[in-house]
Amino acid sequence: MSTPSELLDQIGDIGTDHGRGGYSRHVFQPVELELREWFTAAATERGLTVSGDHNGNLWAWWGEPGPNALVTGSHLDSVPGGGAFDGPLGVASALAAVDELRASGFTPNRPLALVVFAEEEGGRFGVPCLGSRLLTGSIDADHARRLRDPDGVSLAEAAAYAGLDPAALGADERLLGNLGCFIELHVEQGRGLIDQSAAVGVASSILAHGRWRFRFTGEGNHAGATLLEDRKDPMLPAARFVLAAREAARAVPGARATVGRIVPNPGGTNVIASSADVWLDARASTAEDTRAMLAEIEAAAADAATSEGCTLNVSEESYSDTVYFDTGVRDELVRTLGDVPVLPTGAGHDAGILAARIPTGMLFVRNPTGISHAPEEFAERDDCTAGARALATVLREQAGG
Template identity: 70%
Template sequence: MTSATQLLASIEGVGRDPRRGGFSRHGFDRVELELREWFLAEAERRGLAVRGDRNGNLWAWWGEPGPGAIVTGSHLDSVPGGGAFDGPLGVVSALSAVDMLRERGFTPAKPLAVVVFAEEEGGRFGVPCLGSRLLSGAIDPDTARRLADPDGVTLADAVTAAGLDPARLGRDDDVLATIGTFVELHVEQGRGLVDLGAPVAVASSILAHGRWRFRFTGEGNHAGATLLGDRHDPMVPAAEMVLAARIAAADVEDARATVGRLVPNPGGTNVIASSVDVWLDARAPDDAATRRVLEKIRTMASDAVHREGCVLTVTEESYGDTVHFEPGLRDRIAAALGGIPVLPTGAGHDAGVLAAHVPTAMLFVRNPTGVSHAPEEYAEPADCESGVTALAAVLGQLAG
């Protein structure tokens, strides 16, 4: 049996980001394609038959593919400068759990698959869980094909370069129909398990969350020659909008609002920008609360735009309502694992997208720092192995 930490170590040199620290692995780029080849090799080493679907997701099958399959896995891409565990831990744990089950002489009575979903983080094309959204029909394929990365490469271009047909992107009922139950293991993105003193938990829910682009348009001009009173500087309302995000989220219980990306055009030090794009990530316990946060930010940004004589446009790039994982499956898993804790999460996952279509569950592995989406993200080897043991037990029960 190859441990999860050994498998993680085998890819620790792939996609390191010397500028940001951590890893930058984005959907269908050179690094992510290298990780796909690694996954193919590991699956073939285990005698698993790998099939790619038309949306770029990879499926490694133990048994003949068919309806009622028990599916596990996660993703291999990352946010810019992300940690080593978000995504890959779920993939390597699935492979290691297959090893563990085989060592015990287990043979699944149902088809069992390990899946790698494409572009889960949205780090390249801006929409999270893109592979599972396309698979399930949660995003219009024409919209998806037009998505472009910061270099102007569209998703259609990227999948073509990867050997896929962009015309075939979209809902895949044949693949979706094979999934009987999906269980995703993930490093916890928070401190819940640290505070509880437990290595593994099962998920209860995912906060409602979305991403919006605020575009502030003004008048580009000379930084030295333009008097303050003559300016229509979009950076000023953009800056006020960043502060508005904190203020708005603080007014709604358990809400979060974040600006992690801001791009001025043309971006010169001695130039008043002509436009500024600001991306907002907002999350709250339910749809109504999330929308309240968004509307307060929009209102405050609109007021700032009016004062500066600029124009604001707001575009919703992705949205997911609150996800409540199937209670019967959740409780069955918690009981089978000795009554492990049940935790909500503020992070989005492919499991949350699929939950609208198939019974879905998640396992979390303790993160001692609580830090995620950053190089400091971590899980102790012993906790990783506890996660593998838990996942193997769940897969054995569901597929037995």
């Protein structure tokens, strides 16, 4: 039997980012393909049958695939410079739970599968939960095929590189129809379990959230030869936009607005940019609050652009309404695990995408730093083991062997 921490140790050298710190593991790139090979080997060693669907998600089946399957797992990709636990802990815990169940002589009486979803973070193509969105048809396949990474590579080209048929990307109703329930274990991205002194918790909901690209277009020119009054510099409204986003979020209880990426074009030190792309991540407790906050931010951005003689274009790259996890699954998890905390999360997950189509639930494992999407993300080895045991208990109860 392996613990989740021992399994994570096996991939601890894969995808380390020596520039940013932490890990950079992006879908269909060599590092992420190596992680897929690791999962395939680990699942096969446990007697599971591994196959990939036509959207790049990996499935490891205990028994024959069929209706009413119970599914667990997470993802292996990361944000740029991300932590070691976001995603991989859920995959490692699923493998460790299988070890514990097999050691106890358990045999499921319904199909049981472990899944690794593709491009959960959106770190390469900008759309989070891309694998589960494609599976469920909640993103248009033609639009997805045209997505491009920062190097100009399209999703269609990257999928072909990974051995997939780009033309086959899209909703898979046959596979989806066989899924009865999805339980995702994840490191907590926040301080809820710290504050409640608990190693494991259950998710209640996910904040409404989305990503938008704001493109400010001005006039490129020489940094030394162009007087200030003659400039149309898109970096100025971009800077004012960042501040406006923070102020708009402050006005909405519990809201978040973040600018984590700015790309000026052409990007020269002694060049006035001709355009600046700025990406906004906005989240609030309700869809109405999220949209209202976005409208205020967009209005401020438009005013800032006009004042500098620039134009503004806003495009929505992804959006998810507030997700309330299936109450029956949530209550069953609490009943099975005892008096564990039930808490919301501000982070998006594949479980949130699947929730629109099948019953889903989530388990959280305590993160003593309270930090995620950064190298400082952490979970104690004992807490990881407790999480895997909780998952095994849930799977035993749900699969009723």
